[in-house]
Amino acid sequence: MSNNRLLVIVAPLLFLTLLLLPRPVLCQESANCLACHSAMKGRIKTASGALVELNVDAEKFNASMHGSLSCSDCHIRFSDNPHTTPSSGVPQTVLSLSTRISSKFKIDPVAGAACITCHEETYKKVLESVHGKNIVDKHQPDGALCLDCHGSPHYIKPAKDEDSPVGRKHQVETCGKCHGNEKIIEKYKLEENVMESFQESFHGRKLFLGHTKAPACSNCHNAHDIRSKNDPESPVFGKNKLVTCGKCHKGANEKFVPAITHKRPGPIPHYGEKLLIILTIGVFAFIVIHVLLEAFSDIRDAIFRKKEEEE
Amino acid sequence: MNEATTATQEVPAEIERFDIIFRIQHVVMFTTFLLLSFTGWGIKYAHAPHGLSSIWIRVWGGADMAGLIHRIAGVAMLLDFIFHVIYLGYLFATKKMTINLKTTVIPLPKDIFDVVQNFMYFLGLSKKKPRFGKFSYAQKFDYWAVFWGMFIIGFSGFALAFPMLVSYIIPQIASEWIWQLLWLMHSDEALLAIVFILFWHFYNEHLKPEVFPMSWIWITGRISTEKLKHHHPIEYEHLFPEAAKKNKKH
Numbered sequence: 095m096s097n098n099r100l101l102v103i104v105a106p107l108l109f110l111t112l113l114l115l116p117r118p119v120l121c122q123e124s125a126n127c128l129a130c131h132s133a134m135k136g137r138i139k140t141a142s143g144a145l146v147e148l149n150v151d152a153e154k155f156n157a158s159m160h161g162s163l164s165c166s167d168c169h170i171r172f173s174d175n176p177h178t179t180p181s182s183g184v185p186q187t188v189l190s191l192s193t194r195i196s197s198k199f200k201i202d203p204v205a206g207a208a209c210i211t212c213h214e215e216t217y218k219k220v221l222e223s224v225h226g227k228n229i230v231d232k233h234q235p236d237g238a239l240c241l242d243c244h245g246s247p248h249y250i251k252p253a254k255d256e257d258s259p260v261g262r263k264h265q266v267e268t269c270g271k272c273h274g275n276e277k278i279i280e281k282y283k284l285e286e287n288v289m290e291s292f293q294e295s296f297h298g299r300k301l302f303l304g305h306t307k308a309p310a311c312s313n314c315h316n317a318h319d320i321r322s323k324n325d326p327e328s329p330v331f332g333k334n335k336l337v338t339c340g341k342c343h344k345g346a347n348e349k350f351v352p353a354i355t356h357k358r359p360g361p362i363p364h365y366g367e368k369l370l371i372i373l374t375i376g377v378f379a380f381i382v383i384h385v386l387l388e389a390f391s392d393i394r395d396a397i398f399r400k401k402e403e404e405e
Numbered sequence: 406m407n408e409a410t411t412a413t414q415e416v417p418a419e420i421e422r423f424d425i426i427f428r429i430q431h432v433v434m435f436t437t438f439l440l441l442s443f444t445g446w447g448i449k450y451a452h453a454p455h456g457l458s459s460i461w462i463r464v465w466g467g468a469d470m471a472g473l474i475h476r477i478a479g480v481a482m483l484l485d486f487i488f489h490v491i492y493l494g495y496l497f498a499t500k501k502m503t504i505n506l507k508t509t510v511i512p513l514p515k516d517i518f519d520v521v522q523n524f525m526y527f528l529g530l531s532k533k534k535p536r537f538g539k540f541s542y543a544q545k546f547d548y549w550a551v552f553w554g555m556f557i558i559g560f561s562g563f564a565l566a567f568p569m570l571v572s573y574i575i576p577q578i579a580s581e582w583i584w585q586l587l588w589l590m591h592s593d594e595a596l597l598a599i600v601f602i603l604f605w606h607f608y609n610e611h612l613k614p615e616v617f618p619m620s621w622i623w624i625t626g627r628i629s630t631e632k633l634k635h636h637h638p639i640e641y642e643h644l645f646p647e648a649a650k651k652n653k654k655h
């Protein structure tokens with residue numbers, strides 16, 4: 095058999111085998127770690143008093159966006175634990191970042207900072223954002239950073255996935271964890287009616303009903319480079335709204351953009367609605383009473399006044 | 406119609422109450438009304454428990470399609486309304502229709518008295534039913550409710566469907582609150598319209614024992630003179646004064 099013929103037979107077979115191969119399986123190191131951690135259950139307290147979740151679901155991890163990473167890609171160093179094997183030196187960028195975000199990560203700030211190794215641009219945006227500054231500059235423990243929105247780094251899903259906490263289906267509730275939380279709203283003096291007004295709005299209703307073009311939070315407010323509404327660079331600051339609304343509503347002008355707001359309705363819509371409700375109830379009462387009385391009188395006539403009808 | 410009809414006036418078995426053009430307007434009106442109600446209900450109660458509204462909207466082909474149906478039906482209804490007004494204008498201009506107190510649909514003080522009289526009758530306080538012209542107060546109410554709905558729901562709906570177009574004509578000072586007001590108007594009055602149709606129109610034209618399952622006038626456009634005499638005595642006397650006089654003598 096000539097080499098050429100061999101190739102003709104073997105190449106398609108090889109190709110098919112490649113097609114049929116399952117997703118890349120866990121790398122050796124992850125498999126080692128998961129041998130224990132996929133079986134372990136519960137949480138333990140570290141010396142610093144933080145609770146560590148021990149269990150990592152191997153199957154979910156493998157299926158996640160990060161399934162092909164090895165554990166030590168992020169857990170570069172363990173500060174306080176039974177695994178005293180720092181595999182390699184921590185890169186300077188990660189190390190310095192880890193000290194800046196330490197208010198967020200009581201357990202493993204290096205792992206929290208390690209995201210920057212792959213997601214450099216995104217992470218830098220976040221650090222510049224109102225969420226990032228809150229942690230880096232004000233050292234708040236309850237501000238949002240990567241995991242607060244994206245969920246566990248072990249089970250990250252693509253944003254298009256239905257189950258992703260930042261996807262269209264769950265994004266609003268994810269933001270609402272803080273923006274609908276009274277304590278956080280009070281602490282940071284956030285706009286208070288955000289969740290209710292969005293749900294009541296056309297945008298919120300359509301999104302909820304599965305409209306494919308209805309916006310979620312990040313469509314107007316941006317995701318990683320989110321800014322305070324008072325920041326001139328915010329997409330919802332002043333005239334920036336013209337551009338932001340214009341992304342969907344071509345030709346959005348200054349009289350159009352106030353249509354969507356998180357503010358509570360002003361006095362005119364408020365009392366206007368009260369009037370309409372009174373009108374509705376009034377008409378409703380009249381017609382229901384009228385219809386019922388008429389029906390009863392018809393029945394009465396049919397039974398007791400038959401003779402008079404015939405006259 | 407001429408009051409001085411001859412003594413030998415023949416009373417036909419039935420007369421035309423609504424011409425074919427009015428009947429078509431009515432069909433367009435209720436078709437679009439149903440489409441608008443069904444699709445609008447889903448977004449008004451979008452957050453209904455158990456995702457019921459999501460399921461309901463899926464019946465209409467999803468939120469995108471439901472929105473499209475709502476807009477098309479809304480525009481069709483507005484056009485139907487505008488056509489109705491133009492048609493009325495044409496009928497008046499050509500003197501095919503004139504305003505007569507006995508046949509007009511315009512609300513009159515008499516209607517108030519009719520309401521009171523009718524309630525007295527319902528409650529057994531009076532044995533006399535009110536005597537109606539061509540349109541009873543219930544029918545006038547039904548008719549003008551559509552006008553009210555078209556002005557409030559129709560125009561707010563137009564503004565909400567084509568906000569960019571409308572934004573050019575609204576004054577700057579109103580822009581802060583008008584959208585919210587439009588939306589509340591549209592939503593609340595739509596509910597009123599649905600409730601109104603469900604109770605008032607459905608009872609009077611469908612469920613009432615004497616019309617059940619429905620009054621067929623919307624298809625035939627004709628009413629028997631027997632019914633006319635009974636339900637619209639003033640119009641009957643107006644159309645057939647001689648016959649009415651004879652009846653009275655009997």
